[in-house]
Amino acid sequence: MYQKYGxxxxxxxxxxxxxxxxxxxxxxxxxxxSATNPDVAQxxxxxxxxxxxxxxxxxxxxxxxxxxxxxxxxxxxxxxQKNSVEIGSFVSKPNYDKPINIVKLDIMxxxxxxxxxxxxxxxxxxxKLNVSVVKYHKKFYPKITGEDELNYYFSLNKxxxxxxxQNFIKMLN
Numbered sequence: 001m002y003q004k005y006g007x008x009x010x011x012x013x014x015x016x017x018x019x020x021x022x023x024x025x026x027x028x029x030x031x032x033x034s035a036t037n038p039d040v041a042q043x044x045x046x047x048x049x050x051x052x053x054x055x056x057x058x059x060x061x062x063x064x065x066x067x068x069x070x071x072x073x074x075x076x077x078x079x080x081q082k083n084s085v086e087i088g089s090f091v092s093k094p095n096y097d098k099p100i101n102i103v104k105l106d107i108m109x110x111x112x113x114x115x116x117x118x119x120x121x122x123x124x125x126x127x128k129l130n131v132s133v134v135k136y137h138k139k140f141y142p143k144i145t146g147e148d149e150l151n152y153y154f155s156l157n158k159x160x161x162x163x164x165x166q167n168f169i170k171m172l173n
Contacts, residue, residue: 002062002108002112002116004104004108004111005104005107005108005172006066006067006101006104007064007065007066007067007101007104007105007108008064008065008069009062009063009064009075009108009109009112010062010063010064010065011054011060011061011062011063012047012050012061012062012063012074013047014044014047014048016047016063016071017040017043017044017047018040018043019063019071020043020047020074021038021039021040021043023073023074023091023092023093023094024091025038047061058078058080059076059077059078059080060076060077060078061074061075061076061077061078061089062074062075062076062077062109064101064105066098066101071093072092072093072096072098072101072102072105073090073091073092073093073096073101073102073105074089074090074091075087075088075089075090075105075106075109076088076089076090077109077112077113077117083119083120083121084119084120084121084122084123084155085113085117085119085122085123086122086123086124087109087110087113087122087123087124088124088125090105090106090109092105100171103136103168103171104171104172106136107165107168107172110122110140110156110161114158114161120157120158121155121156121157121158122155122156123145123153123154123155123156124137124153124154124156125151125152125153125154126151126152126154127150127151128147128150128151128152134152137154139164139167139168140156140160140161140163140164140165140167141156141160141161141163141164142154142155142156142160143155143156143160
């Protein structure tokens, strides 16, 4: 378990399948993510296969818990390349009453990539219509590496992340 800013990252377990399905099939939250089959048994099977990749250090899938030990989001680290990795599968609880924790979680995942995994870059995609999230991510000075009809594709290095993190430093303490 990794902990910082009052947030804990717990590796996903089969017992988290229902929580993941609740998040990923919620009408409000699923507008900007890929479709998910609502079958909990199928999600458990997916997690079981994922755990093999986790043991090999090929992927990490986390459940985020807040200071009250409440599950509030998911986040993944995957598609490892030479000095970079992709982050995604980020979905938070609808109507979660501590939005600051969502920002803390995102910063924490990026710090995990740069400081724990010691990678130089990370990349992620954001749906173009998810305007507030695009605006948020731009505060970290990522480079737009491409786009298609649906998404912007971003790349972020550690120096730009650290520079952008200064925009949020007061809320982290």
